Amino acid sequence: MATSDIDPTLDNLYADMAAADVAPLWTQRENLMPVTPLPAALPHVWRWKVVHALAERAGVSVPVGRGGERRAIALANPGLGNVPFATPTLWAAIQYLGAHETAPAHRHSQTAFRFVLHGGGVWTVVNGDPVEMRRGDLLLTPAWAWHEHHNTSDDAMTWLDGLDIPLVSQLDAGFFEYGRAEISDRSTPSVARSEQLWQYAGLRPIGGDAGGACSPLMVYRWESTDAALRAQLDLDNRGEGGVVSRGHAAVRFTNPATGSEVLPTIRIEMHRIRAGQKSVSRRAVGSDVWQVFDGSGVITLDGLPVPVGEGDLVAVPSWCAFQISADTTLDLFRFSDAPVYEKLGLARTDFEPEDKPR
Amino acid sequence: MATSDIDPTLDNLYADMAAADVAPLWTQRENLMPVTPLPAALPHVWRWKVVHALAERAGVSVPVGRGGERRAIALANPGLGNVPFATPTLWAAIQYLGAHETAPAHRHSQTAFRFVLHGGGVWTVVNGDPVEMRRGDLLLTPAWAWHEHHNTSDDAMTWLDGLDIPLVSQLDAGFFEYGRAEISDRSTPSVARSEQLWQYAGLRPIGGDAGGACSPLMVYRWESTDAALRAQLDLDNRGEGGVVSRGHAAVRFTNPATGSEVLPTIRIEMHRIRAGQKSVSRRAVGSDVWQVFDGSGVITLDGLPVPVGEGDLVAVPSWCAFQISADTTLDLFRFSDAPVYEKLGLARTDFEPEDKPR
Amino acid sequence: MATSDIDPTLDNLYADMAAADVAPLWTQRENLMPVTPLPAALPHVWRWKVVHALAERAGVSVPVGRGGERRAIALANPGLGNVPFATPTLWAAIQYLGAHETAPAHRHSQTAFRFVLHGGGVWTVVNGDPVEMRRGDLLLTPAWAWHEHHNTSDDAMTWLDGLDIPLVSQLDAGFFEYGRAEISDRSTPSVARSEQLWQYAGLRPIGGDAGGACSPLMVYRWESTDAALRAQLDLDNRGEGGVVSRGHAAVRFTNPATGSEVLPTIRIEMHRIRAGQKSVSRRAVGSDVWQVFDGSGVITLDGLPVPVGEGDLVAVPSWCAFQISADTTLDLFRFSDAPVYEKLGLARTDFEPEDKPR
Amino acid sequence: MATSDIDPTLDNLYADMAAADVAPLWTQRENLMPVTPLPAALPHVWRWKVVHALAERAGVSVPVGRGGERRAIALANPGLGNVPFATPTLWAAIQYLGAHETAPAHRHSQTAFRFVLHGGGVWTVVNGDPVEMRRGDLLLTPAWAWHEHHNTSDDAMTWLDGLDIPLVSQLDAGFFEYGRAEISDRSTPSVARSEQLWQYAGLRPIGGDAGGACSPLMVYRWESTDAALRAQLDLDNRGEGGVVSRGHAAVRFTNPATGSEVLPTIRIEMHRIRAGQKSVSRRAVGSDVWQVFDGSGVITLDGLPVPVGEGDLVAVPSWCAFQISADTTLDLFRFSDAPVYEKLGLARTDFEPEDKPR
Secondary structure (H helix, E strand, O other), X not given: OOOOXXXXXXXXXXHHHHHOOEEEOOOOHHHHOOOOOOOOOOOEEEOHHHHHHHHHHHHHHOOOOOOOOOOEEEEOOHHHOOOOOOOOOOEEEEEEEOOOOEEEEEEEOOOEEEEOOOOOOEEEEXXXXXXXXXXXXXXXXXXXXXXXXXXXOOOOEEEEEEEOHHHHHHXXXXXXXXXXXXXXXXXXXXXXXXXXXXXXXXXXXXXXXXOOOOOOOOEEOHHHHHHHHHHHHHHHHOOOOOOOEOOEEEEEEEOOOOOOEOOOOOEEEEEEEOOXXXXXXXXXXXXXXEEEEEOOEEEEEOOEEXXXXXXXXXXXXXXXXXEEXXXXXXXXXXXXXXXXXXXXXXXXXXXXXXXXXX | OOXXXXXXXXXXXXXXXXXOOEEEOOOOHHHHOOOOOOOOOOOEEEXXXXXXXXXXXXXXXXXXXXXXXXXXXXXXXXXXXXXXOOOOOOEEEEEEEXXXXXXXXXXXXXXXXXXXXXXXXXXXXXXXXXXXXXXXXXXEEOOOOOEEEEEOOOOOEEEXXXXXXXXXXXXXXXXXXXXXXXXXXXXXXXXXXXXXXXXXXXXXXXXXXXXXXXXXXXXXXXXXXXXXXXXHHHHHHOOOOOOOEOOEEEEEEEOOOOOOEOOOOOEEEEEEEOOOOEOOOEEEOOOEEEEEEEOOEEEEXXXXXXXXXXXXXXXXXXXXXXXXXXXXXXXXXXXXXXXXXXXXXXXXXXXXXOOOOO | OOOOOOOXXXXXXXXXXXXXXXXXXXXXXHHHOOOOOOOOOOOEEEOHHHHHHHHHHHXXXXXXXXXXXXXXXXXXXXXXXXXXXXXXXXXXXXXXXXXXXXXXXXXXXXXXXXXXXXXXXXXXXXXXXXXXXXXXXXXXXXXXXXXXXXXXXXXXXXXXXXXXXXXXXXXXXOOEEEOOOOOOOOOOOOOOHHHHHHOEOXXXXXXXXXXXXXXXXXXXXHHHHHHHHHHHHHHHHOOOOOOOEOOEEEEEEEOOOOOOEOXXXXXXXXXXXXXXXXXXXXXXOOOEEEEEEEOOEEEEEOOEEEEEOOOOEEEEOXXXXXXXXXXXXXXXXXXXXXXXXXXXXXXXXXXXXXXXXX | OOOOOOOXXXXXHHHHHHHOOEEEOXXXXXXXXXXXXXXXXXXXXXXXXXXXXXXXHHHHHOOOOOOOOOOEEEEOOHHHOOOOOOOOOOXXXXXXXXXXXXXXXXXXXXXXXXXXXXXXXXXEEEOOEEEEEOOOOEEEEOOOOOEEEEEOOOOOEEEEEEEOHHHHHHOXXXXXXXXXXXXXXXXXXXXXXXXXXXXXXXXXXXXXXXXXXXXXXXXXXXXXXXXXXXXHHHHHHOOOOOOOEOOEEEEEEEOOOOOOEOOOOOEEEEEEEOOOOEOOOEEEOOOEEEEEEXXXXXXXXXXXXXEEOOOOEEEEOOOOOEEEEEOOOEEEEEEEXXXXXXXXXXXXXXXXXXXXXX
């Protein structure tokens, strides 16, 4: 293909193009339209101990309040330059809320969830409904829902925040609004109102509001998630099927009113792999973030094995071959941007790709 | 409009039409296309004591077995002539299975459910998965699924069968196949396999088969239904909404994989009305069957009040004004053909119609 | 199975059941739940000449007007007893409107279409939009749309009316309302307003109302239908595919705003079979009515061949094996209740069933 | 909010965070989650004469062939730095194919269309179906469809290419494959095979392949588009509605098999505004590219009026207020990423925003 190295005509042409705010396809076609995805994001592991220690230091040095809004420390994928994004579409951050602190109400068009690795004592109030945060729970914050946090305990609490900030930023679709500085409801119920209406499998409250694109159930409790995974492995033990593969149980968190994803842009799942078992190796377009909830094992990323333990966080870029093997019973929380690709006709998956370094 | 009373030309014309297998619209337009629905079916109440006593007598006199298949006694709406149909679309029957009896496997294109007013000791085996039948439970039998019943106890058991036999018959869409005479699985688990996979609200088993037009969850247990209704009334007490109307809680049984109806042609619900409260009066196209599960009250049908108690069954024809008032806390099981009308663009509802006899 | 022939206990039981408005399943199970559909409707052919002559006689003897509403002569399937229904779900009638006659406005919850075998000079006004009726055209009348007809010519006109009257009647979902006696718009445009907006393939008018369950395009012109069929056979000649089978072209009339059926309960198609060719033999649940638009051939119904020519009408009951063979190029108009079965999960089709008489 | 200007503790903390590949939210919250979208992309106009002249120079200096693949000159939004993207999601380029040149077959996961401002003589072969390119035509190239171009005339031809390259690049979802170097079919039919099957409004070829996420109709001809716009303005003249607003007609190109967008990620429309009329001012999340097809007028972008004439191209970033006023009858081609926002629950529109500079 023509390059301008030896051709002043082309040099002039390219300079005139640049001046006219146009650019040739032919000199950069291979980069713009690669044979397979060429993500800038890298497979990467963040250690819980390291991130958590930084969160604790921020707890000492940085107040929570209006403007900064949240004491959240975001995973910044080293392949993505200076942006604090775990992957090109997903935001993952550790949020820290000190004893008796509050984080003020706001709302935004970005959709969010919280996942609780450990601790407790905080309530997230979503559109006026206080939701207790307990170990293993998944909490949702739908787009444009008012939300605030308050810690009623004498201990600090940390949790994982997941949002679609990078996607919404790239799409220039972000709106944000401040709410009242005061916490709207300081009550501390153990069951949220949305749970009272929607926590019963297959029982739709006829008079209940099913919400829109987001699940009307604001929290998925660990007791249920754990029981569901145990039941799958119990069936697997009896050869009855229902698991993803032998020794690999998994649930997807879904909207009980529609059966679809809990959030329109983010898929959320919990996986449990029996000690000594492996998941099927696969790669797919789109990116994931995984957090080890319990146990230890090895995650293999494009052929590179990485040992992981409780709390460790892993970013998996698009088309990166991925496999989990469990040393102990291994519980893994996963969120991904898969709904984006499925809705846009861009999904593609490859099972058992050859494990070769890129 | 022309009638043939005084006109031999018309007499001849109509005779020639009949001989040619055609017929005029104009002489019967008002009947074929009425101003509002003119159902042949009547509002009707069947008393549990009466029907149950007949079932017990059949238990003595009639064996269960191949050919007749089930010892089921069907509600025959007195407006529908000689067919054993509760309404033009819905079949409702009391099935009786004696101590240690079995009912042999078969399958059919009609879709079915069972609802348990009282008793126990029977397992329904659906596609090889034994499901225990306990008080208040709703069990599903999807179209074309193999199913059989076996009573392991020393007592007879009765329950309500609901099917779309009249609809499928009218549509000439019925297929039927005998299975093996022997019960395929005589085990008596308290939790069915489909429950193990699907009983957790919003937790989709990633490796599970979500089935097709019918819910993959074969049983909805009374403990959950009851808890959901209690939670709604608890929210109502606190003025939080979520009920159908003040003092009236209700859940619709739905497919956890899609959020839609449990069966493609039948909607199923459980209602609870607080003592002293009334439901909103309404009428709709399509027909319902209600069974009092617990308590007592009055059902008003096109202005006519009928006292009802435990087990009583009520058929509500199309466009019949319907209201419930509760003397005690009143639990009502309902099934209807509403999905048919919604899918075909024929649904119409009228709230608070004038309560006048037809 | 037990019968009461020899058992007074059973006689008493069955009498008591009848008195209590209940009925046993076991004595009539085989009829209620047959192995394959047992339609009462019969395969039947009506000859155009016969029906048309009766319509002309009605044109002389019977006025059109309020009450009877339309001078329509309905096909009455000889298997269905005394009801004027072509099949259990479909109404098919020849409507006759004399020179300069009008048929007054009304609307109803039944959905309707008109298909024009020959003639012209009539406009159907649908919700105020006059639509000219020309040979080969398909006109729609959505449920609950006001409609009226006026004949501006010196000749009578006949056409085929298709409706879901039997289905809506069986479902007790019929509503009807009279409109004004005077024709609302006596203008005679050659292009209807809905055509101006919606007749361009794949070009959605951004400001246009797409309607609801029914197509927003009120007429499908013969010129397009004919051209589409010719184009398919042209591709078939060149071995390019796109036909149903070799020598058999067909189009389904669809809603341009959604791609789905033109009417929520009725599928409508036009087929063209090359001289000397046959369609694939098939049977399906659900019923059809076919009208020969042009040409001649043989229709085989459950193994029985019937020669057909222009205008002849054929009713095909559920699960009746059906095949067309063309003597000349043969154009066939078809309407069916297939959408009902597909939406309710009851569809089943069998290709190349053995051609044996029932 | 805390900044590190005066606090060595924070300096240390932020340095340690950077070293650990994490970053604080609170220092950049306002940028990451803005009150309203803050697009980097700028409203921008490219003049046809300028871009076309550069394309002609490239025609002289740059061969077309394997590797670079296409002689396409892309609009490079001056706000987006060095990437050749018209907006953050949309690619727009002028492609130039010299007399008797060919562009070799390839396929890619990016979805594409061509719009022809003027000229002719080129066929685009899509999956083996040659499609003639004529003035005003819209051609589609579905994702992963083989396609190639060949110019059979003695003149060069230019056209507009639109793709979702930026979106697919950001999402790391790009796949690309080379095809054969030789043109697969050099025939020059005036009607493509997909047109023969799908060009008839509302007539679905029963035997035709409806494709998947993309329209099965590969070309939308100017004759139809023009006629549809004329018909709308004719209705508007008679006060009958159907237009977007008085004097503003518009069609959206849709998939005839489903009624949805022609491409899963790109909406495509043609607008016609009568001389002297204005469109309603609006802004929306998501971005557009407009090309003047015929006539002249003024486009107002966030309050700034820009005169435009034939061929001029305009990029409209997210949330930019946009209005068109026509000096002559003004035909405008538009493509946008609106389907992305609608599918992901991110759509938001504001009508008649105050026209103030940002």
